[in-house]
Structures are given as C-alpha cells and as structure tokens.
Amino acid sequence: MALEGRADSERRTEVELTADHNFTLAAGRLGLSADQQLLLRTPFREVKVAVPVQMDDGTLRVFAGYRVQHSGARGPAKGGIRFHTDVSIGEMHALAEIMTWKTALVDVPFGGAKGGIACDPSKLSLAEQERLTRRYVSRIHRFIGPFRDIPAPDVNTNEQVMAWILDEYSSRHGYSPACVTSKPVELGGIRGRSTATGTGIGMVLAEHLKARGRSIRGARVAIQGFGNVGANAAAFIEQHGGEIIAVADVNGGILSSGSRPLRVPDLIEHVRLTGSVVGFPGAMSIDNDELLALPCDVLIPAALENALTESSAGEVRASVIVEGANLPTTAGADRILRSRGIDVIPDLLANAGGVVASYFEWTQNLQQTQWPRQKVNRKLQSYLVRAYRSVRKIAEARDMSFREAAWLIAIERVARAESLRGALSTVKERNR
Ligand SMILES: NC(=O)C1=CN([C@@H]2O[C@H](COP(=O)(O)OP(=O)(O)OC[C@H]3O[C@@H](n4cnc5c(N)ncnc54)[C@H](O)[C@@H]3O)[C@@H](O)[C@H]2O)C=CC1
Numbered sequence: 491m492a493l494e495g496r497a498d499s500e501r502r503t504e505v506e507l508t509a510d511h512n513f514t515l516a517a518g519r520l521g522l523s524a525d526q527q528l529l530l531r532t533p534f535r536e537v538k539v540a541v542p543v544q545m546d547d548g549t550l551r552v553f554a555g556y557r558v559q560h561s562g563a564r565g566p567a568k569g570g571i572r573f574h575t576d577v578s579i580g581e582m583h584a585l586a587e588i589m590t591w592k593t594a595l596v597d598v599p600f601g602g603a604k605g606g607i608a609c610d611p612s613k614l615s616l617a618e619q620e621r622l623t624r625r626y627v628s629r630i631h632r633f634i635g636p637f638r639d640i641p642a643p644d645v646n647t648n649e650q651v652m653a654w655i656l657d658e659y660s661s662r663h664g665y666s667p668a669c670v671t672s673k674p675v676e677l678g679g680i681r682g683r684s685t686a687t688g689t690g691i692g693m694v695l696a697e698h699l700k701a702r703g704r705s706i707r708g709a710r711v712a713i714q715g716f717g718n719v720g721a722n723a724a725a726f727i728e729q730h731g732g733e734i735i736a737v738a739d740v741n742g743g744i745l746s747s748g749s750r751p752l753r754v755p756d757l758i759e760h761v762r763l764t765g766s767v768v769g770f771p772g773a774m775s776i777d778n779d780e781l782l783a784l785p786c787d788v789l790i791p792a793a794l795e796n797a798l799t800e801s802s803a804g805e806v807r808a809s810v811i812v813e814g815a816n817l818p819t820t821a822g823a824d825r826i827l828r829s830r831g832i833d834v835i836p837d838l839l840a841n842a843g844g845v846v847a848s849y850f851e852w853t854q855n856l857q858q859t860q861w862p863r864q865k866v867n868r869k870l871q872s873y874l875v876r877a878y879r880s881v882r883k884i885a886e887a888r889d890m891s892f893r894e895a896a897w898l899i900a901i902e903r904v905a906r907a908e909s910l911r912g913a914l915s916t917v918k919e920r921n922r
Pocket residue numbers: 570643644645646647687714715716717718719720738739740741778792793794795814815816841842844845
C-alpha cells in the first residue's frame with residue numbers, strides 16, 4: 491500500500507534510502523504488517539514555507555524553509571533546525587524520522603521532527619541570519635510550541651539562533667521558554683546542553699569500550715567534523731585520556747605529526763580564530779578521504795550524512811565507529827562494516843545526548859527551575875548508559891548489529907504508543 495498524494499515518481503534521496511533500509515530490517519524482525527509500517531513511517535506533518543528576506547544591500551531573496559514532524563505518538567515532536575545549501579524535503583523526512591526513533595530509544599517523552607532552511611549561512615551577515623530566522627518562525631509558529639514541536643540546533647545553527655526563535659515565538663504566544671531548547675542559559679537554557687551531544691558520544695564510547703574490556707585511555711581517535719558535536723566529543727575524549735590524532739572539517743583535515751596527539755583546547759582556539767582546523771600549527775594536512783582510512787582505534791563521523799559509503803567503508807581501519815552525525819553510514823557501507831567485524835555504535839544511540847539534555851531543559855522550563863550542571867551530566871550518563879545496555883542486550887541475545895537492535899527497540903516503543911492511542915488498532919481492524 492502506498493501513501494496517497496505523494497508523487498511516487500519523486501526520487502528518494504540517499505538518506506531516505508538509508509532510513510528505508512534500517513526501518514525495513516527492524517520492522518521485518520518485529521513482524522509488522524505493511525499497513526503498520528506505512529503508518530509508522532509516514533510523516534505526520536510536513537511544512538514548506540517561502541522565507542523572504544531583505545539583504546543588507548537592499549535586495550530581496552526568498553529562501554525555502556521546511557519543518558517535518560514525523561511523529562508525535564510519544565510526545566511533542568522534537569528535533570533540530572539546520573541551515574545548509576543541501577537542505578531539502580527528502581533530507582528533512584529522513585532526519586525527522588531518525589528523531590522519532592532516537593527519542594523512543596532513549597525513552598524521553600518526545601516524537602521526532604527536523605527543520606531547516608536551504609541557504610549558505612557563511613555568505614549571510616549576522617543581521618541577515620537574524621531576519622531569516624525570524625521570518626522562518628513567523629511562517630511556522632502555528633505548528634510549533636512547547637506541546638507541539640520544540641526545535642533545537644543542528645548544523646550551522648546555535649544558541650543565538652535559538653534565542654531569536656524564542657523571542658519571535660514568544661512575541662506571538664506570550665513568554666514561552668519551553669518552545670525551543672539549547673537556548674542561552676540567561677534565557678532559560680540548561681547548563682551542559684551546548685556540550686551534551688559531544689559529551690554523550692564520549693559517555694557511550696566509554697561504556698562500549700568498557701564492555702569490550704578496553705578504555706578510552708590511550709585510544710587513538712579520528713573525528714570528521716569539528717563543530718558543536720565533533721569538538722565537544724574531542725574535548726571529552728581528551729579529558730578522559732584518549733588521543734585525538736586527526737580531525738577534518740569542510741575545508742580539509744589535519745593529522746598530528748610525531749607521537750603527540752592534537753591538543754584540543756588549542757585546536758578549538760585555532761578554529762575560533764581562523765574558521766577551520768586547516769593550518770593548525772605543527773599538524774600535517776590530509777583530506778577527508780584520508781581521515782576515514784587512518785589506522786586508529788575509533789572513528790567518529792560528526793559532520794553530515796553519507797560520510798561512509800560503499801567505496802569508503804572498505805578502507806576504514808578503525809575497530810569502532812561512533813556515529814556522531816545522523817545517518818553518516820549508507821546501507822551498503824553498513825553491510826561492509828558489519829562483514830568486516832567493525833563495531834558501529836549507531837546515531838540513534840551515539841548522538842542522543844543532545845536530545846536527552848534538551849529534554850532536561852524542557853522540563854526545567856516547564857517547572858520554572860534551574861538544574862546544576864552536575865545533575866545534567868549525571869542524569870545524561872544514566873539515560874545513555876541505560877539505552878546502551880538495552881541495545882547491547884538485544885544485539886547479543888538475537889545476534890543483531892547494534893543498529894538493528896536500536897531500531898527494533900525504538901520502533902516497538904512507538905508502535906506500542908500508536909496502538910494504545912488507537913491508530914494501529916484501526917489498521918488491524920481493516921486487515922481483518
Ligand atoms: N548539534 C546537536 O546537538 C546535534 C547534532 N547532530 C548531528 O551532528 C552532525 C554535526 O552537527 P553539529 O556539530 O551541530 O554542526 P556544526 O555546524 O556545529 O558543525 C558541522 C561540522 O561539520 C563540518 N563539515 C560540514 N560539511 C563537511 C564535509 N562535507 N566534510 C567534512 N566536514 C564537514 C563543518 O566544517 C563543521 O566542522 C550533524 O549530522 C547533526 O545532525 C546530532 C545530534 C545532535
């Protein structure tokens with residue numbers, strides 16, 4: 491059965507195909523019918539808006555803005571907002587769906603959403619970015635809100651963008667700090683959210699290495715992407731005795747020379763000053779393909795989707811991959827990595843620290859309280875370790891990859907919620 495109204499001829503993007511593959515495998519293991527699968531996968535709502543913005547030079551440009559709400563079965567939709575030239579409806583579908591399974595896996599009471607604007611923020615002034623954000627919110631504000639859909643940062647957005655969202659939304663609906671997460675602390679943000687995704691990657695990695703009788707101490711780590719997620723993961727790993735031997739960003743990569751690893755605080759300062767990891771004093775230049783193929787213990791793709799493809803997966807020499815980015819591994823690459831015995835900690839689990847801390851921020855805002863950073867980090871660890879252990883248990887018991895186990899747990903939880911709310915039982919009735 492196909493979704494009516496969607497042009498079936500519409501070509502699915504690579505990320506949608508990856509999500510199709512992961513979903514179909516897990517749904518098959520769960521024995522879900524075709525109707526049940528269709529219901530669980532079809533986005534609840536997709537919004538596309540024109541975002542007209544006056545540029546600093548007086549000209550007008552109209553950008554395409556999107557917000558896809560994949561599911562609200564377990565709570566308000568939740569997910570980041572991305573500013574990038576590649577933003578498209580297909581990409582938003584896949585990323586919104588990933589959020590549904592991620593929030594279910596770590597068991598926070600949210601559904602899944604993702605939004606974005608197709609633009610190149612590096613070519614926009616701060617004032618243009620502010621007008622763009624405000625106009626986007628003016629077009630989607632009816633569809634978001636503390637109990638509908640709560641945005642957060644993603645690629646090329648940050649606390650400042652969240653502050654503009656809060657201001658624009660609140661000017662229409664009354665002061666609503668819980669309408670967006672990862673705000674500045676002064677506006678109701680929670681301490682530790684800005685670092686939580688990277689910190690969470692480190693926590694999950696530590697738990698995984700412990701389970702394998704190893705430790706972060708001395709582990710040699712390569713990271714693709716040195717923005718919010720990559721840089722904070724690097725900082726956590728360095729603080730726990732790991733060695734960051736190479737990093738790359740959109741401009742290129744660097745490899746530590748000699749036996750000394752890269753010093754993360756110095757590298758963060760270099761990026762602050764120059765805008766890139768490239769040119770870091772004392773390091774050798776490499777490109778992104780070389781980074782993925784470096785001999786190391788842990789590889790962390792923390793940039794964009796499709797980083798690991800069928801052509802690059804065969805070259806990977808790390809023994810563990812931790813998916814900091816969403817959907818960084820295509821279906822074909824995943825098969826190759828599994829056949830080569832490389833452990834892959836999937837995105838749903840590895841990068842869930844951000845949305846878990848967002849959940850803490852949302853509850854903090856609803857209760858009008860303030861959490862100390864230590865409480866955030868303690869609870870973050872307990873949510874992530876619990877999720878990691880549940881995935882490992884199923885993976886070992888049923889001889890599955892960590893990815894299959896994570897999707898299976900998540901889909902089962904959302905299916906159960908849909909069933910309790912009546913949607914899936916309607917499907918069953920019809921099947922009788
Ligand atoms: N910010 C968050 O809390 C969360 C982000 N994620 C995911 O993590 C990934 C990174 O997000 P952020 O760090 O927030 O974004 P960011 O905008 O802070 O950083 C992105 C980094 O990736 C690099 N990059 C971009 N294109 C690249 C390419 N083609 N090759 C190599 N490097 C490239 C950029 O130069 C930058 O260093 C995305 O997949 C995002 O969806 C996942 C969970 C939460």
